[in-house]
Amino acid sequence: MAGMARWQPGARERLVLAAVDLFAEHGYDATTVAQIADRAGVTKSTFFRHFPDKRELLVAGQDALSSLLSEGITEAPEEATPLEAVAAGLTKASSFMGPMNRELGPRLRAAIAASTELQERDALKTVGLASAMTAALRARGVPTPVAHLAAELGVLAFKQGYESWTATEDDSDLAPHALAALNDLQAATAHLR
Template sequence: MARWQPGARERLVVAAVDLFTEQGYDATTVAQIAERAGVTRSTFFRHFSDKREVLVAGQETLSRLLAEGIAEAPAGAGPLEAVAAGLERASSEMGPVNRELGPRLKAAVAASAELQERDALKSVGLASAMTTALLARGVPGPIAHLAAEMGVLAFKRGYAEWSEADRDDDRGLAPHALAALEDLRTATTKLS
């Protein structure tokens, strides 16, 4: 096994998702993930504390990008416009590997209660990061929370549509996430 090949973290994520899909989360061991990725167990543990953590690989980066986009939105932007800026910023960092993992990750999560719980915690973390960024812009608490939750829903829906879209569609994630956010904005007008 090559010890210091670049891209170990990405290879570990791909290997884990593949194994979770092929044989189930419970039947997959850290040793199998490391072997499939071509790294040692100790390399796995340098990147992740356990196999559940593979699911949220990149969550900190994603939260940071969403918050940066919100913070960088024009001064007069409303809460959902700021969330849209966050979605655009985060989407710009999502590449082909993220797109390819989408359907497999969705299947792995659907098959495991433990992964469903971890995925729910990931959503809470993303909403928290966006809420904090909106509050820093002076958005009142309830509105910041609602806009952030809509942002999480838009991101997840946009990501699902993008990852399952025709591979000839090379527009990237942003148009899908922004369309989902607009759909949610329209839906809110029908709540009363």
């Protein structure tokens, strides 16, 4: 984790990081709000100032992500192809992913691997992101089957890009990783015939 020292997480970020570590160690169900607050070095009332319950810890960023992906698609130039619009969505969402998100990646994967409930939640999150992008593409006049496919490729690209971004030690942003993944997926579709 060399080179990560510059970034100092605030209370909200510390709570999220503490939570995912505890979920990975003890499982989601066995982890209490008190343990999360304790690990983060804050009081329980501070926890509740930021999150209504431990479930909300994990969905907190999801609505924002869906909105950013949709906005990027909506703001893409009129002549953009469906995948170019998806690329614009990925770029917009990526620009809001900072050191916190990068540090969270591997820890969140460990927590999800340890918990069935979190696996289900992760699957629902994927569906939510895809449907947000599909709706934004359809609003651009993209036919439904094409919109669905482009959105699914966008979600895959986001996930793969996020994986490779959190695995690198350099100072890169998420966007190039997500866009490279989208290019690879687009190239792969040529072999589907």
